[in-house]
């Protein structure tokens with residue numbers, strides 16, 4: 476299957492001179508060498524992405540990509556598929572975890588209907604870009620046709636082009652989407668599906684065993700879908716495909732991409748298989764409680780900032796990590812050097 480989509484160019488960020496200037500600045504601030512730990516590598520990364528020694532985060536955008544999954548009818552989730560549209564209403568009404576966190580941290584929140592089986596009343600904060608009402612049951616057919624997958628990728632890119640600011644925080648909502656993420660991880664990183672399959676919204680051990688059996692059969696059904704976009708179309712969700720297009724566009728525009736949990740990482744995994752330099756623009760917010768997320772982060776070469784046992788999605792982990800990015804920039808910009816403060820350096 477060929478998906479008619481050309482990813483944008485994502486150049487390497489390699490800049491030894493800027494990296495040296497950032498490291499020099501970090502090393503001369505009034506603290507023992509390296510004492511701000513991972514905040515220092517975060518500051519370095521933000522400087523490299525935004526292209527300066529005093530990076531400024533501007534107008535951060537938290538986008539929740541939502542869609543339904545045909546595979547949900549196979550009992551792979553602990554919750555009914557209707558929760559997808561009901562939670563979209565909750566995001567927009569301001570009552571979801573991510574709504575609260577976005578308000579708290581001054582993040583603009585946009586919800587994108589990428590393929591929910593529901594008609595929403597138009598309102599501010601909701602964007603409808605749906606190539607289909609949910610995916611097909613991947614046990615019967617490819618989840619998306621090549622055209623639907625290409626349309627979702629293009630929608631993500633177009634959406635990003637219209638957003639202000641220089642930081643994108645990824646969120647998602649879709650009953651059944653840990654199945655798609657597990658399938659993509661198994662296929663693109665070459666792991667057994669059992670190591671990639673977890674409880675999602677809360678399956679017990681028997682439920683996880685049934686989910687694993689379904690997913691193993693899906694992989695067999697689509698054994699030929701090995702290229703990244705073919706795998707995305709066969710196994711993925713409409714929200715994952717739209718998010719992949721958004722990630723590629725954000726990376727091409729040199730925005731900071733704050734990656735949430737297991738499903739958001741699956742979109743980044745597809746994007747990184749198409750354009751490896753994508754991960755240079757990513758800050759991985761947290762390690763989620765979902766089995767498989769550790770393998771996913773390893774496949775991306777990622778070290779997440781937080782490890783809180785979150786397994787909510789929605790962009791909640793990205794929003795919780797956001798203040799660390801703000802602090803990293805503030806410290807880089809605002810701390811005095813040893814020379815400025817008249818503090819003695821190490822003997």
Ligand SMILES: O=C(O)c1ccc[n+]([C@@H]2O[C@H](COP(=O)([O-])O)[C@@H](O)[C@H]2O)c1
Nearest residue numbers: 552649651652653675676736737763788
């Ligand atoms: O972000 C994660 O790591 C994560 C882990 C488990 C579940 N989720 C959320 O739960 C939903 C998918 O779970 P499931 O069991 O329906 O596949 C979806 O809406 C995700 O946002 C998210």
Ligand SMILES: Cc1cc2nc[nH]c2cc1C
Nearest residue numbers: 554558648676787788789
């Ligand atoms: C209630 C609920 C909220 C969610 N938010 C993201 N995924 C979710 C799944 C459920 C079931």
